[in-house]
Amino acid sequence: MLLKPKLLNYLALLAILFGIIIRCVQYLSNRSLWGDEASIALNIVDRSYLELLHPLDYNQAAPPGFLWIEKLAVQLFGNNEYALRLFPLIAGIISLFALYELAKKTVSVIAIPIALILFASLKEPLYYATEVKQYSSDVMVALLICLLLISLQNKILGTSKIILIGGLGIVALWLSHPAIFVLAGIEIANLILTPALRRKEILINRLSLYLIWMIGLIFLYFITLTNIAKNQNLHNAWLPEYPQSIFDFIWLIHSFRRFFEQPLGFQIMDEVAIVVFIIGSIVLLRKKKQIFLILMSQLLVTLVAAYLHKYPFRSRLILFLTPFFILIIAEGTAFLFSHFTNAQKVKRATGLIIAILLIFPPVIQSSIYFFRPETRHEIRPILEYIKTNQKPDDAIFLAGGSPDQFQYYAAKYGYSKSMYYILPYDDFFNPETFSEQTWEEIKRTTPQLQNKQRVWFVVSGLRRARKVLVKPSLDRLGQKLDYFSKPESLTYLYQLK
Incomplete structure (x- = not known):
């Protein structure tokens, strides 16, 4: 191995520290709320907790748990940008540590610091960690759910654990709309990966857990989600993001291609990122098929929802998928970096160049924020x-x-x-x-x-x-x-x- 595990772990922790600092710098720059942030902020400031369950004004939609946390922050710290952006910042920092723990369970040792460097510095995950919207907490919830459920494969759950995990699932649903895709995706993957002889036993054991989640989802649907579905302006805005039919493969290819630019944030080297993602997928399919299925399960469920016209597959609304793509990209980068190091000089140089082209641009771009934090519509x-x-x-x-x-x-x-x-x-x-x-x-x-x-x-x-x-x-x-x-x-x- 090119680098010792201890040194790789230090690099991973250094990447987490970099991610925390750059997010705090962006947060402390205290830029003005731009239009979309102000729209959700007006709802948070002007409404009571109960009123936040009603259809939101200004064509906004957000999970009630997120809105209540935001409302509490404003009551505790005042109606200002710092209070409104505090929870997204905390969620962004927690996500760094959650990705670190998930990476240790899923990818190779050399891929761990690569994944954290990318997640810490890529523009979209970085930016939304300080925006008054629910997308940063979507990422946090997705990672925490994955960490929780990935360890339950093949396990028979006791009554107390079913109640606890069922309650946590309901909390996740009220904090994040796409949490249902993560819950469903990982549990479907777990059942597929369970040996056939135990699958029926595991399924029967989990039925009560799924029932708890379903009750929470139905309750949430009739309180808030049904009102979002009736908003014609939101429907019209999301319509172009849906495939035209179940055979619309052009939409699928275009959406996959666009995903690497937004919400992943590979604005310069998105083609390189796609190639490395494919390499990482091949590596995991050969060595860790179970891990690849778990990481991609949320994507598959989200795509089904998009084909059913139930959830738009568009930039920030699918930000919660970015950590799982980053892990696969990091595995592909690690393969190029480590495998080609021991090969011929040309292959070695090729692997090193590709790794540098993938990692350095977001690191350099995010480092600029130390001196010139991003601003939008400074009114x-x-x-x-x-x-x-x-x-x-x-x-x-x-x-x-x-x-x-x-x-x-x-x-x-x-x-x-x-x-x-x-x-x-x-x-x-x-x-x-x-x-x-x-x-x-x-x-x-x-x-x-x-x-x-x-x-x-x-x-x-x-x-x-x-x-x-x-x-x-x-x-x-x-x-x-x-x-x-x-x-x-x-x-x-x-x-x-």
Whole structure:
């Protein structure tokens, strides 16, 4: 072996430490909530625990357990970004340790630090560990379920264990929507891997466990999931992510190809990652068929749900599958790194180059976050600037960006709805769709703008191609008095004609 097991273990622990630090750096950067985060935050802040069981506003959907934890964090630590992102951060850190434990049970020794380095540094798992959404906790729940169930294969469970594991399964379902795919996938894999002579005995023993899970799922379905299914806007948004028919293999190939870019986050070397994943799959199929089936079982169940149009197979909604893919990719990388080391020089160089191409880009990209953490739609400093520099009679006009993001921060800075106006689309700056007459009509029909001589025009999340259109369009309305910008957000103050 090229590296000693003790050194490999130190590398794995170092990768965990790196993952924790970079997640904390991203968390402490305290970026503004962007549109989707603000939408879920408005529900969390404005509703009671019981009301969070009702259909959410702003076309949002989240498991009730996640919403309740978020609500508790806001009550304990205040309505701020740190409180709202605390649970996703904790889930992201727990996931690092959970993956470490799962890797020790599933892949070769040399693959363990590789898996942890990738999981610690890949963009999507890293980013969602500090976003006010349930995707980080989805990953945590999937890993913890896998750790729990993978050790139960071939075991007869006593009544106390059935009750305990049944209760934990219900907690998982209420914390994570895709937890059902992990529970079902791993248990199906366990039954398949059980010797035929014991399969009936194991199945009879587990029926009461499955019944507990089913009762919890049915209860959850009628309380919250049925309302999500009735949301037509969500349905329309998810529709393109479903296959057209059971024979739609083009969709399957395209979805598999896209998975390595999002949600895995191999933005540069996704083709290399696909090749290494295939190599890792072959290695596990030859040496550890049982492990490969367990790691891929959740994917198979999720794909069945997608083909039945019950769960969209799209980027962040399937983030929970990423650790299992990473383990297989790490096994493929370990094979290239260790097997070719003892081979001819050309093969040795090839294996080393492929391993470097796979590991180094995400490590370098994530290391940049130490100095420049990722930001999205930085509207908070924009409103802080306006609050400091505005005059009492100034109006605020959101002319592009997320209404929910603006509404969340407007309330935090003491702006009532009578003090601002939202035009939630960026066609305001398109010369083909906007004119002085359009503006006069907006002013005439908008109480917040009537008799106002100074207006702060706020834009957040405007596409870069449209940004150049902002000032020329506003110059037609009056004279520019002030300007302030932050990443993906800006404001202009104009004295109207």
